[in-house]
Amino acid sequence: METLRALSRIHACPPERLESLAETVGRWFAPGEEISLSSEYPLLFRDHPAVRHYIVEEEEGQPLSHAALLVRHVVSGPARLRIGMISCVATAPEARGAGLASEVVHWAVRSAADKHCALVLLWSELEHFYRGLGFERIGREWIFLLGKEGFPGEYPEPIPYSETYASQVYSLYLKKSIRVERSPGEMKTLLSIPRTSTYLAKGSSGEIEAYACMGKGRDFQGVIHECGGEPRALEQLLGGILARSAEPVPLILSPLEESLGTLLAGKGIFPSEGALGLGKILDPEAVERFARSLGPLADRFRAPGPLVPFHLPGLDSV
Numbered sequence: 001m002e003t004l005r006a007l008s009r010i011h012a013c014p015p016e017r018l019e020s021l022a023e024t025v026g027r028w029f030a031p032g033e034e035i036s037l038s039s040e041y042p043l044l045f046r047d048h049p050a051v052r053h054y055i056v057e058e059e060e061g062q063p064l065s066h067a068a069l070l071v072r073h074v075v076s077g078p079a080r081l082r083i084g085m086i087s088c089v090a091t092a093p094e095a096r097g098a099g100l101a102s103e104v105v106h107w108a109v110r111s112a113a114d115k116h117c118a119l120v121l122l123w124s125e126l127e128h129f130y131r132g133l134g135f136e137r138i139g140r141e142w143i144f145l146l147g148k149e150g151f152p153g154e155y156p157e158p159i160p161y162s163e164t165y166a167s168q169v170y171s172l173y174l175k176k177s178i179r180v181e182r183s184p185g186e187m188k189t190l191l192s193i194p195r196t197s198t199y200l201a202k203g204s205s206g207e208i209e210a211y212a213c214m215g216k217g218r219d220f221q222g223v224i225h226e227c228g229g230e231p232r233a234l235e236q237l238l239g240g241i242l243a244r245s246a247e248p249v250p251l252i253l254s255p256l257e258e259s260l261g262t263l264l265a266g267k268g269i270f271p272s273e274g275a276l277g278l279g280k281i282l283d284p285e286a287v288e289r290f291a292r293s294l295g296p297l298a299d300r301f302r303a304p305g306p307l308v309p310f311h312l313p314g315l316d317s318v
Contacts, residue, residue, distance in 0.1 A: 010056045010107055013066075015047035021055065025066050028090040033218070035194050037088060040217030042189050044068050044087055044318050054107045056100045065091040065100035067108045070318055071115055073181040074310040079293035080181075081286065081310065084112030086122040087318035105133055109280065118286035119308065121279040123317055130278050139276020140255055140303035141311055146224075146238060147248040150267040155239030161191060161198035161211070168208040169200070172228040177256055177297065178309075180316045190315040193217055201229070201237035209233035212241065214249075216314055224251045225314025231259045254311035255300040273303070277317075281306050 013021050022038040022045045029037070038045035045051075050072065056065040067089045074081040086108050091101045112120045121138070124130060161169065170187045173179065182190070191198055195215045203209040210229025215221045224241070227234055242249060253261060253271070261271065281287060284306075291298040291309040298309045 010054060010104060013053040013055050018045050018047065018053065021053060021063065024063055025088055025090050028092055035217050039194055041087065041318050042193065043186060044070050052111055054104050056104050064095040065104045067104040069108045069111055071117060074178065075181045076178040076294055079290055081290040082117050084115065084117035084120040085318050086120055102133060113282050118283040119279050119281045121277050123277045127278060135278040135280050136305055137275040138279035138305050139308040139311065140301050141274050141276055142253040142255060142261060142271035143274050144251040144253065144264055144269055144271045145248050146242055146251055146269060148242050150269045151239040151242050155236055155243050158199035158237055158240040159202060161200055163188060165200055165208050169211045172211055176228060180312060199237060199241055201233050203233065210237045212237055213315060220314050222247065222249065224249060231263045234260055235263060252314065256297060276308060276311060279308065
C-alpha cells in the first residue's frame, strides 16, 4: 500500500475553498460543535494577504492535514515587529501518525520566515510535540484570580457592549503602549466573535472609560482576557462584573499593566505567572531591535527563555 506521504501534496488553499476547509478542519477539531471555525477566528478564515492556509491533501483533492498562518504587527509608537501566528493545526483522523502535521507546520514556519516574521507563535497543550519541532515556551503574562472579597462595597452595573460603542472601545485600545495593530473594522469583528462578552464602564461625562472582554468562542470562558482604560475605571468595571458573578474570575494581564497590577496588589490580589505561548525566534536581531526601542519597558517581559517584548490579548490569539 502506498504511503500517505507518497499520495499527498502540500500547498496554499485557494480563497474559494476556505469556507469548505473551515468546515472540514472544524470537524477534525470538534465534531458537532455549534461554533464554526470561521466565526471563531474571523481574521483567519478570510481572503487577505496576511493569511495563508497550508494543506496536505490527496491527489483527489481531499485535505488530510492543515495549518494556518496569520501575519500581524506588534506596534509601540513608531516601532513595529512582524510576527506570525500558526493556528488550527489538525489532521484528519484516518491520516494521523504519518507525520503530516509536522510537515505542514514546517511549511508554515518557512512561509513566516519568507514573509520576514521575526518569530512564530502558537497555542497548544501538545507542548512535547511542538518542542520536537523547535518550539519552546516564550513570553510572559500575569494571571490574577479576582474574588468578591477584594472588591467590597457597591459597584455600578456594567454596560453590555454594542456596536454603538465600537469607536470608543477602539480609542481605549489605541492607548495601550504596546499592542497588536488592528483596524477599526478588525476590532469590531473581534468583539463580535460568538460567546464573547464585552462589558463597559461609563464616566461621569457619559464617555466609555473602560472595557473588559470575557470568553471567545470555545476559549477563555469565564476569563477576562483583554481590558483597557484607566486603573480606577477598570476597578469599577471589575467590581461590577464580580458582583454579578457566582465564581471568582481569572484576569490575564500584560506585564505592562503595572498600574492595574499595583491596584490589585493593594487589595491583596497577587498574580501567578504564565508563558505567552509556544514560539520560535526566526530573526533574533529584529526582536532585539524592537526590545531596544521599548527602553526600560522591555525588562518587564523578561522570563525564562528568549526575550519576547510584547503580550497578545486574547482577542488576537488564534
